[in-house]
Amino acid sequence: MAGVEFYSTKLQDALNWARKFSLFQYPFVTACCGMEFMAVEAPKYDIARFGAEFPRFSPRQADLLIIVGTITERQGPILKRVWEQMCEPKWVMAFGVCASTGGFYQNYSAMPGADQVVPVDVYIPGCPPRPEQVLDGLMLLQDKIQKREGWAQRRQQRERGVTLAAKGKLPVIG
Amino acid sequence: MSAAILERLKAQFGDAIRSTHAEHGDETAVIDPARLVEICTFLRDDAETKMTMLVDLFGVDTLGLDARESGRFEVVYHLRSMSTGRRLRLKALLDEGDNGEPPAIDSVTPLWKGANWFEREAYDMYGVRFRGHPDLRRILLYEEFVGHPLRKDYPKEKRQPLVRRDYT
Secondary structure (H helix, E strand, C coil), X not given: CHHXXXXXXXXXXXXXXXXXXXXXXXXXXXXXXXXXXXHHHCCXXXXXXXXXXXXXXCHHHCCXXXXXXXXXXXXXXXXXXXXXXXXXXXEEEEECHHHHHCCCCCCCCEXXXXXXXXXXXXXXXXXXXXXXXXXXXXXXXXXXXXXXXXXXXXHHHHHCCCCCCCXXXXXXXC | CCHHHHHHHHHHXXXXXXXXXXXXXXXXXXXXXXXXXXXXXXXXXXXXXXXXXXXXXXXXXXXXXXXXXXXXXXXXXXXXXXXXXCEEEEEEEECCCCCCCCXXXXXXXXXXXXXXXXXXXXXXXXXXXXXXXXXXXXXXXXXXXXXXXXXCCCCCCCCCCCCCCCCC
């Protein structure tokens, strides 16, 4: 059955290749990083070169959640609900230090990092990050998607009882 | 010019004006909290002062700030006259009750509608109760929050999360 395994793995690679160059993003923009996010979107830095330019303002149509800015404790349930509404496979990018760790906010209201609530695949530091950093982060995410290392992809593999190392079984498309 | 307001207040209310000062031309009167509404009504309606606008209202917690025996909490009112452009600051000093009752003062929402959300914020952050406020709820924080975070004795590191990770 070696042939079947070969074909499904290649199919998976092709699918992930398609996925990584057609990320539909959901921008969860809460703070000043949004200005830098706009620069990334705009023609000068042009995230469209990486196929991730298309913001969908419904989580159901998006597969990349970009958390841009500080998340407060009060926003936590909202962020979680947005993430839950996204269809799998899905990825999450923390844009800036506030979304990554809470940044310089250390108080009663700011959440110390969006990963307190949702699983983050790529952290982009900076206050705000340079657009080049964001593009670099996006390319890291693309690598992750291709290697099936995104959090959602891993969970999918785990839940179906199939790991990439488990030879002799058909890998799951995802 | 506007120092006359302080003189006028003192003449009108006597003991209720506990002290006055004018730092860099900003006239301030520290008043008796019990007579707040009376003083504010006068300032708003008097033909000379006409303080028709409440610019700001906020709380202050002076715990550890100076060696005060009483008056840990301040509620500060910034007033402005739309016709003369003069400004005035009122301060009311409050304390918690002997049995731990929260600091309380009369609401000025009946005088200036704009006071409504300011007072809710001062309640949210400092726990000052405004008697007669139409809807004294938290305005910035969530209902589940316990305590008042801008009080100086609120622990800096304390978190009250609404939701935390349940993913694996």
